[in-house]
Amino acid sequence: MATSTARSVFMGPRLRRLRRDLGLTQADMAADLDISAPYVALLERNQRPVTADMLLRLARTYKVDLADLAGDGGADHTARMQSVLKEPMFSDIDIPALEISDLAISYPGMTEAFLRLYTAYREEQLALADRRAPLAGAASLSGAEGYDANDPVAEVRRFLAARRNNFADIDDAAERLVQAAAGPSGFIERLKVRHNLSVRYLPPDVMLGSVRRLDLHRRQLLLEDSLDTASLNFQLAQQLAYLEMEGEINAALEAGHFTTKSAELLARRALASYAAAALIMPYSAFAKAADTRRYDLEALGRQFGTSFEQTAHRITTLQRPGLEKVPFFLIRVDPAGNISKLLDGAGFPFAKHGGACPLWSVHGVFKTPRQIVTQWLELPDGQRFFSVARTVTAGGGAFGAVRVERAIAIGCAAEHAGQLIYTRDGAGPPADAPTPIGVACRVCHRPRCAARSQLPIGRELLPDDFRRLSVPFGFSTD
Numbered sequence: 001m002a003t004s005t006a007r008s009v010f011m012g013p014r015l016r017r018l019r020r021d022l023g024l025t026q027a028d029m030a031a032d033l034d035i036s037a038p039y040v041a042l043l044e045r046n047q048r049p050v051t052a053d054m055l056l057r058l059a060r061t062y063k064v065d066l067a068d069l070a071g072d073g074g075a076d077h078t079a080r081m082q083s084v085l086k087e088p089m090f091s092d093i094d095i096p097a098l099e100i101s102d103l104a105i106s107y108p109g110m111t112e113a114f115l116r117l118y119t120a121y122r123e124e125q126l127a128l129a130d131r132r133a134p135l136a137g138a139a140s141l142s143g144a145e146g147y148d149a150n151d152p153v154a155e156v157r158r159f160l161a162a163r164r165n166n167f168a169d170i171d172d173a174a175e176r177l178v179q180a181a182a183g184p185s186g187f188i189e190r191l192k193v194r195h196n197l198s199v200r201y202l203p204p205d206v207m208l209g210s211v212r213r214l215d216l217h218r219r220q221l222l223l224e225d226s227l228d229t230a231s232l233n234f235q236l237a238q239q240l241a242y243l244e245m246e247g248e249i250n251a252a253l254e255a256g257h258f259t260t261k262s263a264e265l266l267a268r269r270a271l272a273s274y275a276a277a278a279l280i281m282p283y284s285a286f287a288k289a290a291d292t293r294r295y296d297l298e299a300l301g302r303q304f305g306t307s308f309e310q311t312a313h314r315i316t317t318l319q320r321p322g323l324e325k326v327p328f329f330l331i332r333v334d335p336a337g338n339i340s341k342l343l344d345g346a347g348f349p350f351a352k353h354g355g356a357c358p359l360w361s362v363h364g365v366f367k368t369p370r371q372i373v374t375q376w377l378e379l380p381d382g383q384r385f386f387s388v389a390r391t392v393t394a395g396g397g398a399f400g401a402v403r404v405e406r407a408i409a410i411g412c413a414a415e416h417a418g419q420l421i422y423t424r425d426g427a428g429p430p431a432d433a434p435t436p437i438g439v440a441c442r443v444c445h446r447p448r449c450a451a452r453s454q455l456p457i458g459r460e461l462l463p464d465d466f467r468r469l470s471v472p473f474g475f476s477t478d
């Protein structure tokens with residue numbers, strides 16, 4: 001019959017970290033556990049396994065949770081490392097999966113250092129691309145002239161893009177909080193019991209331009225009563241995130257190393273919104289539902305009680321290493337073509353400044369409000385993407401209240417489109433007839449585009465003394 005000592009694991013680095021966090025020497029820990037100091041040293045160097053009996057002894061002696069002590073065996077670090085090592089720069093290095101797992105389990109500190117270094121590299125790579133954009137001529141993807149590298153909005157977009165818009169620690173904390181609150185329906189009770197806060201709904205004229213306000217003096221959370229249900233739930237979740245997930249938000253924020261206070265505040269807001277979405281649409285449940293419903297945004301919104309925009313935004317975050325789903329990008333534009341939200345998790349080469357291509361249906365859905373429009377897109381270099389666009393409304397809620405109409409588009413690379421409900425049974429436009437679009441007119445060299453508004457960089461305008469072309473700008477294709 002097997003005993004408890006039959007199960008054992010190597011967890012030297014975690015044991016060393018625990019000892020140092022407690023401020024103990026190896027001799028101190030040996031005395032506490034009734035073992036020898038050399039044996040503690042062997043355990044920390046992974047030259048001896050930690051048996052189940054020793055795990056229990058550690059948990060009882062130092063009052064730590066057994067699950068936290070045992071950890072996940074480096075599964076999270078292993079998944080993150082495997083994701084990073086798929087990058088093309090590592091393609092010529094043969095790294096067996098077992099070696100990656102051994103590194104993550106035996107040297108979690110070194111693994112974390114590597115992952116932080118890689119994230120910093122990705123941020124600098126994106127920033128460098130932006131700084132070089134004016135010098136890149138016709139090959140540039142940004143089309144930006146005089147680009148300000150300290151633009152706070154662009155800085156936050158780089159911060160999110162470098163992490164593929166996924167923050168696993170925030171997702172984990174959100175799932176724990178949702179379980180403690182017995183689901184989103186328990187948020188109000190959680191605020192009352194845990195924070196001694198009551199929730200009041202007040203009309204817009206009393207809220208004076210705010211949709212949410214925390215009144216600590218009266219211990220009240222005030223919400224505008226004209227908000228729809230999805231918006232009210234989101235504001236409740238966001239306030240709860242600020243109150244209970246500050247540690248995870250700040251940890252993610254510190255890794256950004258922002259150059260301006262405005263960028264830091266924008267990033268903090270983005271992370272709090274991420275946390276709110278994670279509370280309403282917990283990662284595990286939402287990822288499973290996305291698979292089951294084949295990324296049907298409207299069906300997912302009904303299931304989780306969220307708006308089309310909230311659901312579309314959350315779809316872009318499903319890139320947790322080891323649990324990745326279809327990678328999506330998201331863009332939000334107004335009728336004038338101004339871009340107010342941009343999230344890229346699918347490798348779409350967005351223009352850094354200016355509007356997107358007018359041939360993209362995201363600009364045309366204002367003609368068909370609330371109706372989903374799908375479209376196959378083909379860039380000049382042959383890359384293909386599948387787009388899902390629809391209008392969304394902000395504001396309103398009462399007669400005479402200002403409403404703002406915007407359009408949302410999410411998209412994925414062509415190879416993933418078959419997993420979406422929008423392509424099932426031949427639905428939507430045919431895949432073999434994509435719309436030829438460009439990133440922006442300044443960097444698009446399609447010669448026969450009637451929608452062109454600018455001459456491409458590096459091209460000379462043709463004279464029209466003897467021939468006037470049907471396109472706005474005729475230029476040499478040599």
